[in-house]
Amino acid sequence: MSEAEKTTRAATGEAETMLRRASGAARKATRQAYGETLIELVREGLDLVAVDADLSASTTTARFGEAYPERFFNVGIAEQNMVGVASGLSLTGKTAFTGSFAIFGTGRVYDQIRNTVCYSNLNVVIAPTHAGISVGADGGSHQMLEDIALMRVLPRMRVLVPADYHSAKAALRIAAQTGGPFYVRLGRAPLPQIYEQTDDFALGRARVLCAGSDVSLIACGAEVEQALAAAVLLEESGISAEVIDAFCLKPLDAQTILTSLAKTGSAVSCEEHSIIGGLGDALAGLVAEHPGILRAPLGRIGVQDRFGVSGNIDELFAKYGLDARHIHDCVVELLS
Numbered sequence: 001m002s003e004a005e006k007t008t009r010a011a012t013g014e015a016e017t018m019l020r021r022a023s024g025a026a027r028k029a030t031r032q033a034y035g036e037t038l039i040e041l042v043r044e045g046l047d048l049v050a051v052d053a054d055l056s057a058s059t060t061t062a063r064f065g066e067a068y069p070e071r072f073f074n075v076g077i078a079e080q081n082m083v084g085v086a087s088g089l090s091l092t093g094k095t096a097f098t099g100s101f102a103i104f105g106t107g108r109v110y111d112q113i114r115n116t117v118c119y120s121n122l123n124v125v126i127a128p129t130h131a132g133i134s135v136g137a138d139g140g141s142h143q144m145l146e147d148i149a150l151m152r153v154l155p156r157m158r159v160l161v162p163a164d165y166h167s168a169k170a171a172l173r174i175a176a177q178t179g180g181p182f183y184v185r186l187g188r189a190p191l192p193q194i195y196e197q198t199d200d201f202a203l204g205r206a207r208v209l210c211a212g213s214d215v216s217l218i219a220c221g222a223e224v225e226q227a228l229a230a231a232v233l234l235e236e237s238g239i240s241a242e243v244i245d246a247f248c249l250k251p252l253d254a255q256t257i258l259t260s261l262a263k264t265g266s267a268v269s270c271e272e273h274s275i276i277g278g279l280g281d282a283l284a285g286l287v288a289e290h291p292g293i294l295r296a297p298l299g300r301i302g303v304q305d306r307f308g309v310s311g312n313i314d315e316l317f318a319k320y321g322l323d324a325r326h327i328h329d330c331v332v333e334l335l336s
Helices: 003-023 032-043 061-067 079-090 102-108 110-118 133-138 147-152 165-178 223-236 254-264 279-288 313-319 324-335
Strands: 048-052 072-074 095-098 124-126 158-160 182-184 207-210 215-219 241-245 248-250 267-274 299-303
Touching: 003 207, 003 223, 032 048, 032 061, 032 165, 048 061, 048 079, 061 072, 079 095, 079 102, 079 110, 079 124, 095 165, 102 110, 102 147, 110 124, 124 165, 133 313, 147 158, 147 182, 147 248, 147 267, 147 279, 158 165, 165 182, 207 223, 215 223, 215 254, 215 279, 215 324, 223 241, 223 267, 223 324, 241 254, 248 279, 254 267, 254 279, 267 279, 267 324, 279 299, 299 324
Parallel strands: 048 072, 048 095, 095 124, 124 182, 158 182, 215 241, 215 267, 267 299
Antiparallel strands: 158 248, 207 241
8 A cells, every 4th residue: 555545544534533423422503502601601700791682592592591691681683782782781891792693693783793893892702593504494585605704804803613512612712711803603503523622722723633635625614524524535536635624714724724735735615605705715815825835726615606595404515515525526626
């Protein structure tokens, strides 16, 4: 067996092991970490509050409200007011979290986030749930595919996109303990538990999940599982894939990503978001600043400038080219 074959099999073994361990635990949605983590943080002494807009049962902030009713505020179906109230509470020295669904919690309230939260550099964490196409049967009107683009462009806003329950807990902790504006993207669909603990996450840091030599698969959120599965499929085609969890999209971990690109010479971004304005665009900007680092064009897996439709997560990921098979095919075409 050649050294290249040994490297490919070792990398694939890492991906297979991680997926096998993840499949052995109960799948959990990233939103399940929300209410639980806020309770933990208050018990640890952090002075924080949560404001929701009549969706606290779905966002799980209702659990926080039951534990700390004096720290929880439900403003009703008034998302713009939700951000205003959270901003006012932050001026009293508290860190304020907002809930709702991503379609409402970023889109309907964009002016308030821009001109109140970010412009004033307030300790407000925008952490809506039900982001992405994996909302499923609720359809295109509720499948928010533009939120990362909206949040990334805002000065002072940091953007975290966790891939599972444990990394969601870590993201919420980082946002609460760092201060300033944060966007934490949470989802509805149950995902495998890729990580076993919440430590070893940091602002501005990506995580290399398995090493490879031929292509870098740089993923975030629900697409991390698909990238790992694609790495296993690619081994059958004789391709060694390095998988990176771009947990923090802003600030992006340029050093880790550039080190990987210099080694593999090719890359594919994988995101459950519009192809415009998200992870793929962030990587394209980074690559443009380092000409010659890639020997092939940057591949981008994402929703191609379309709205979503109703369906279950597997159907939707296949329809919009977000599943492991499509990532595999994209890599094979790219390297050919």
